[in-house]
Amino acid sequence: MSPFACAATTRSPPPTRYCHRRFTVSTMGWRNDGVNDSSPTLTAASNFGSLRLGSRNALSSAIMAALQACSLKGRDSIGVEAMSEKTFPTVFSAAQRKVIAELLPGLEDRLVLDAINNRTVHLTVKELQTLHDLAQAARHYPHHGMKRNSLRHVVEAVTKSLESATGIGSIPAAERLYQFKITLLESTPAIWRRIQVKNCTLDKLHERIQTAMGWTNSHLHQFKIDGELYGDPELLDDGFIDFECVDSTVTKISEIVPQNGSRFAFRYEYDFGDSWHHEVLFEGCLRAEKGVRYPICVEGERSCPPEDVGGVGGYAEFLEVIADPTDEDHDRLQEWAGPFDAEAFDSEKATKKMRRGLPNWRRVQ
Numbered sequence: 272m273s274p275f276a277c278a279a280t281t282r283s284p285p286p287t288r289y290c291h292r293r294f295t296v297s298t299m300g301w302r303n304d305g306v307n308d309s310s311p312t313l314t315a316a317s318n319f320g321s322l323r324l325g326s327r328n329a330l331s332s333a334i335m336a337a338l339q340a341c342s343l344k345g346r347d348s349i350g351v352e353a354m355s356e357k358t359f360p361t362v363f364s365a366a367q368r369k370v371i372a373e374l375l376p377g378l379e380d381r382l383v384l385d386a387i388n389n390r391t392v393h394l395t396v397k398e399l400q401t402l403h404d405l406a407q408a409a410r411h412y413p414h415h416g417m418k419r420n421s422l423r424h425v426v427e428a429v430t431k432s433l434e435s436a437t438g439i440g441s442i443p444a445a446e447r448l449y450q451f452k453i454t455l456l457e458s459t460p461a462i463w464r465r466i467q468v469k470n471c472t473l474d475k476l477h478e479r480i481q482t483a484m485g486w487t488n489s490h491l492h493q494f495k496i497d498g499e500l501y502g503d504p505e506l507l508d509d510g511f512i513d514f515e516c517v518d519s520t521v522t523k524i525s526e527i528v529p530q531n532g533s534r535f536a537f538r539y540e541y542d543f544g545d546s547w548h549h550e551v552l553f554e555g556c557l558r559a560e561k562g563v564r565y566p567i568c569v570e571g572e573r574s575c576p577p578e579d580v581g582g583v584g585g586y587a588e589f590l591e592v593i594a595d596p597t598d599e600d601h602d603r604l605q606e607w608a609g610p611f612d613a614e615a616f617d618s619e620k621a622t623k624k625m626r627r628g629l630p631n632w633r634r635v636q
Contacts, residue, residue: 358393438531464571473519482624485575490542545582568621
């Protein structure tokens with residue numbers, strides 16, 4: 272029996288509202304929001320250095336007109352200029368390389384068109400971006416099945432290379448930090464923290480959130496990510512019959528955030544009685560600084576509410592009472608809570624708590 276089993280048997284999780292993934296890939300010219308984009312932004316190859324649409328392009332005149340009419344899309348330039356000369360390997364089949372040659376004749380020397388097997392082609396970030404946009408645009412025009420299929424595979428291969436070049440994969444795993452902003456929902460003014468952590472399980476991320484926010488891990492918790500519940504089955508199963516969740520003790524951060532590094536929000540609920548709902552916003556990855564210990568609480572605002580104060584509504588009432596010495600409940604709540612400053616927050620103290628961590632309840636039973 273876990274130390275939290277009694278809480279689980281007397282409380283049930285209330286219905287909650289959750290957000291779903293929506294992110295924009297500014298360096299790739301497409302967005303993933305669950306809706307097919309029938310009019311993607313096109314990039315004219317004529318704007319890309321020496322690469323231009325040649326007269327040998329076998330695409331239809333309608334495609335040529337559409338591509339030539341498009342202007343270079345404004346892009347997120349973070350990191351791109353520094354990598355403009357660096358190349359990234361991408362594997363293409365013979366059919367895919369022929370399609371690429373039609374889109375960008377300037378690449379023919381590197382495409383090895385007479386080879387029948389797969390070939391690795393080294394492309395810069397700008398070349399990958401341009402090729403992605405042109406192939407994506409061409410897919411929206413009529414083609415025979417083989418060419419349409421080749422265009423689809425070109426887009427997929429280039430997308431993976433761009434993710435490796437400009438997304439999470441551009442930072443070695445050992446040096447990669449994940450930055451999150453945690454906001455206690457419905458708190459006014461907002462109570463929030465910004466933290467940087469290395470890759471870890473969601474169970475460990477729960478611990479980082481608890482210590483950064485100022486909670487005491489006295490109640491059950493769960494994550495909800497893209498409609499799926501994540502939690503510690505051993506804890507949750509003690510209190511809820513047939514409760515199903517993805518095991519947060521083995522699921523890592525790297526498995527749930529977008530691989531292109533785009534912002535992504537999900538929910539974290541703590542204490543199924545008081546129902547403290549947090550938005551956990553993944554803000555991207557960055558490289559760890561040499562000589563710096565992690566995790567870190569970078570910044571934040573305001574104190575964490577006292578445990579068992581009664582949720583958002585109870586906390587608002589608590590603040591009103593302790594601010595009014597004439598209230599009949601003032602002395603009682605002041606004694607219960609002890610010294611309390613709702614505006615106080617110290618990121619260094621929060622960092623120390625994060626590094627100290629929480630006791631392993633499995634070892635202290």
